[in-house]
Amino acid sequence: MKRLFVIAALLLAAPVGAAAQPPWQDDGRPVYGAERSDQDRARDAVRSGRQAPLSRVLASIAQRTPGRHLNTTQGDVGGRPVYFVQWQLPDGQVVIFVVDAESGQIIGRRGG
Template sequence: MKRRLALAALLLCAAPPASGWAQPYPDNGRPVFGAEGGEQDRARDAVRAGRQVPLARVLAMIGQRTPGRHLNTTQGEAGGRAVYLVQWQLPDGRVVVFVVDAESGGILSRQGG
């Protein structure tokens, strides 16, 4: 029994490491949305510093004015200002994208739907 355990331990130590374990996930040329380059950290810091309104407040405001549900949000820029791009699904299934000023929380435009 000890001989088998010793042999198994030796084989594990001698085996080459699995090549895929430490490799980054390939993007295969697809765009990356969301947390690229610490975007979430920058957004969180901006909210804490008072430079941006919290996303929860933006979603609550949209929900009060427009029936439906939140699908997705990304951050971007419009006219040199930071914006939230909020995808919202209306009760009839249509999707609207709200462009919301991240500093003031005001809706700049509504596209689609």
């Protein structure tokens, strides 16, 4: 019983403002030493319309090329953002599609 009283007293003594602002709120600074990930930046770009959604890119590739999606990374080619989409063909070969991240258009293909 005494322990519960001590815990309750500590909780009541905690500053109210500490609970009002969650530690993960993005104020532009790294939180707890972590930085925003590429995924976070990509999600923000898609939401703001600066980048094509990956789902649309994958659907476009699937319409033209039989196979399955393996992995996607982001980078840039010639200073413009791109998706590098690894795609496995039915015969097992792996192709890497280079897709303009802003327009969603395939701009290159490597392998296969």
